Amino acid sequence: MNTLHRSTLLAVAGTALTLSLTACQSDSGSTSSSRPTTAATVASSPAAGATTAVEGTGTSEASGSTGSARSAAAQGSTDASSAGSTGGRGRASTSVCTARDxxxxxxxxxxxxxxxxxxxxxxxxxxxxxxxxxxxxxxxxxxxxxxxxxxxxxxxxxxxxxxxxxxxxxxxxxxxxxxxxxxxxxxxxxxxxxxxxxxxxxxxxxxxxxxxxxxxxxxxxxxxxxxxxxxx
Missing domain, CATH: 2.60.40 (Immunoglobulin-like)
Structure with a gap:
């Protein structure tokens, strides 16, 4: 009876050991296979974000420069027009001399x-x-x-x-x-x-x-x- 009990314990222990090893191998394989994917995702994500930021900044700066240039040109045109129109009004507002003047x-x-x-x-x-x-x-x-x-x-x-x-x-x-x-x-x-x-x-x-x-x-x-x- 003792021999039978020992054999049974050994068999149970062996089975448990086998299951434990199998589980460990499964966990190790799953972890090793998932980690590179996560690392690659993390590595590529900042690169993509940086590219987007540079393009966005470049576009924004170009747009800002264009907007500034257009604003400056428009302001210059307005200033020139105002200056010109002011001089014209000044001359036009001065009446022509007549014999009574x-x-x-x-x-x-x-x-x-x-x-x-x-x-x-x-x-x-x-x-x-x-x-x-x-x-x-x-x-x-x-x-x-x-x-x-x-x-x-x-x-x-x-x-x-x-x-x-x-x-x-x-x-x-x-x-x-x-x-x-x-x-x-x-x-x-x-x-x-x-x-x-x-x-x-x-x-x-x-x-x-x-x-x-x-x-x-x-x-x-x-x-x-x-x-x-x-x-x-």
Whole structure:
């Protein structure tokens, strides 16, 4: 009976040992086979995340740069437009001078032989105004056409007269000397560009001026007389 009991115990122990070994091998195989998969997953996951982050950052930066560039360009365009439109409004808001705004007088220039006179248009209105173009002058009743203007005397920018400020126009009367074509003039008419009102101007000198209609010329209105541009 003891022998039978011992044999039975040995058999049970052997079976248990076999089951234990089998279980251990099974657990070891399962663990070893699952760990590389997990490790590979963990290793590849950061790589994929990093790639995504770089692409996302690059796209975001490019988009941001593009957006910034477009914003800067739009702002520059707006600034330029504002600056341009502000200047335009400033010029447009200044009314054109009329005969009621200025007083026109004449004086001789350079003394004898009195080939030139200078017209002065002074703003007497109390507000600023723009004096455009050149004086439209008619010296003689027998010559109704305006005295031609000299293009090179045209100023680069509009002439804006503040209250009390003057502008000047040089006028050539003749080539000088005694000429049978010269005619005496004691008064003449001037009109401003854009205004049909006739301004009567008294000629300088006690004897007036001598004008050769074929040689007469006028310069544009300018804030000051300029050598060269006003030499004609």
């Amino acid at each position: 200025v007083r026109v007088t004449a004086a001789t220039q350079d003394g004898p032989p009195y080939t030139h006179i200078v017209l002065t248009a002074r703003n007497t209105s109390g507000h600023s105004c723009r004096l455009t173009g050149f004086p439209h002058i008619q010296f003689l009743e027998s010559h109704k056409q305006d005295v031609p203007a000299v293009a090179k005397s045209k100023p680069a920018t509009p002439v804006v007269l503040t209250a009390g400020a003057p502008a000047y126009g040089l006028v050539k009367l003749s080539d000088g000397g005694v000429d049978e074509d010269n005619e005496p003039v004691s008064a003449f008419s001037v009109q401003l560009a854009g205004d049909s009102t006739v301004i009567a101007v008294t000629a300088p000198g006690s004897d007036g001026i001598s004008v050769d209609p074929a040689r007469a010329l006028t310069g544009y209105w300018t804030p000051e007389l300029r050598n060269g541009a006003d030499d004609f």
